[in-house]
Structure formats: C-alpha cells, structure tokens
Amino acid sequence: METLRLYDFLPSGNGYKIRLLLSQIGMPFERIEVDILKGETRTPEFLSKNPAGKIPLLEIEPGKYLAESNAILIYLSEGTEFLPYDRFFRAQVLQWLFFEQNSHEPFIATSRFWISILGKGDRYKEAIEEKRQPGYAALNLMENHLKTRNFLVAERYTIADIALFAYTHVADEGGFDLTQFPAIQAWIERVKLQPGYISITEEPKSLI
Numbered sequence: 714m715e716t717l718r719l720y721d722f723l724p725s726g727n728g729y730k731i732r733l734l735l736s737q738i739g740m741p742f743e744r745i746e747v748d749i750l751k752g753e754t755r756t757p758e759f760l761s762k763n764p765a766g767k768i769p770l771l772e773i774e775p776g777k778y779l780a781e782s783n784a785i786l787i788y789l790s791e792g793t794e795f796l797p798y799d800r801f802f803r804a805q806v807l808q809w810l811f812f813e814q815n816s817h818e819p820f821i822a823t824s825r826f827w828i829s830i831l832g833k834g835d836r837y838k839e840a841i842e843e844k845r846q847p848g849y850a851a852l853n854l855m856e857n858h859l860k861t862r863n864f865l866v867a868e869r870y871t872i873a874d875i876a877l878f879a880y881t882h883v884a885d886e887g888g889f890d891l892t893q894f895p896a897i898q899a900w901i902e903r904v905k906l907q908p909g910y911i912s913i914t915e916e917p918k919s920l921i
C-alpha cells in the first residue's frame with residue numbers, strides 16, 4: 714500500500730479528526746504541517762492539490778487527493794469497526810457528519826478559531842455573539858441525545874463520535890460553557906478512554 718500523506722495543521726479540529734482515527738486504526742502515515750496562519754493553504758502549489766485551499770487534505774497515493782474531513786473519515790474507516798456495516802446505522806453516522814458540518818462546526822469551531830487560534834476575540838466580538846445561540850443549540854441537541862446513550866450511533870464508538878468530539882471537547886476555547894452539559898462531559902470522558910486516543914495537539918504515534 715502507498716504511504717498516506719496528511720496535509721494538516723496541529724491546532725485544527727478538522728485535522729485532528731483524521732489524526733485521531735489514523736492513530737486509533739494504527740495506520741501509519743506521513744503528516745505534513747501546513748501553517749494556515751501564514752497563508753500556506755493559498756499558495757499555487759497547495760491550491761493545485763486542493764482548490765478549496767483548506768486542510769485537512771489526504772494524499773492517498775501520489776497525485777490522488779481527498780479533501781473534507783468527514784469525507785476522509787468515511788474513506789479511512791471503510792471496512793473497520795469505526796464505520797457500521799448496517800445500512801441504517803451507516804446513514805445515522807452520515808446524519809451526524811452532516812449535522813457537524815452544517816449546525817456545529819460553523820459556530821463552535823469558528824468561535825474557537827477567532828478567540829483561541831487567532832487571539833482576536835475582541836475584534837470578532839459581534840460575529841462571535843451571533844454564533845452563541847446556534848452553537849448552544851447544537852450542544853443542546855447533542856446533550857439530549859447523549860442523556861440516554863453512551864455513543865452517538867449504535868451504542869458504539871464510531872467516526873460520528875470522532876467528528877463531533879473534535880470541536881465539542883474544546884468548545885470552551887470558543888467561549889462555550891460545557892459545565893451545563895453533563896451528558897456531553899461524560900461522553901467526552903468515554904471518548905478519551907478509547908484505545909489509541911491522542912489529544913488534539915499530540916503528534917500521532919503511527920507517524921512514518
């Protein structure tokens with residue numbers, strides 16, 4: 714098999730989804746740090762690999778690229794315990810992946826980016842305030858779901874948990890108060906206990 718190469722940025726939750734899954738599968742890969750704060754995703758060279766100019770980007774074999782973190786999760790988890798085989802459970806996994814991109818990441822991840830990555834919370838104050846209500850709506854939905862469940866789908870740990878964990882567990886870095894969500898907090902602890910777990914800024918162990 715060809716060497717997998719991940720174009721990544723260590724503080725990124727979207728990049729972390731892929732690092733975490735690869736570490737848990739135990740699949741070796743090469744990690745290439747792309748400093749998005751220095752515009753390294755906007756160079757002609759990077760844009761020729763991903764015209765969207767974003768990480769994470771997976772190079773599956775030389776010249777064959779896959780973008781979008783949740784698409785990469787689907788690709789890598791195919792045939793593993795992290796993606797259910799059952800048709801309905803698989804569709805439920807997709808339901809959470811789409812929810813994450815539509816109703817969660819644009820509010821929680823973006824607030825975190827402005828406040829904790831850029832360190833410009835004051836400058837983006839109004840925009841951050843606009844993201845409060847929809848961000849909390851996403852957290853409330855997860856809280857209600859997790860009140861009666863251990864994991865998001867099929868009562869087992871899947872890429873749905875990985876996709877939602879990435880930005881939920883650091884939601885406080887975006888100014889969201891997680892102490893009011895006990896079911897989410899308990900789920901975060903369960904995810905951290907999964908074999909092969911690495912933290913968001915930890916270099917994966919399966920690096921080449």
Ligand SMILES: N[C@@H](CCC(=O)N[C@@H](CS)C(=O)NCC(=O)O)C(=O)O
Pocket residue numbers: 722725726727728749754755766767768769780781782783814
């Ligand atoms: N929907 C995409 C979002 C990717 C994304 O927003 N990547 C950010 C880092 S988390 C990025 O590369 N930003 C650099 C830029 O926009 O120039 C995904 O899930 O992969």
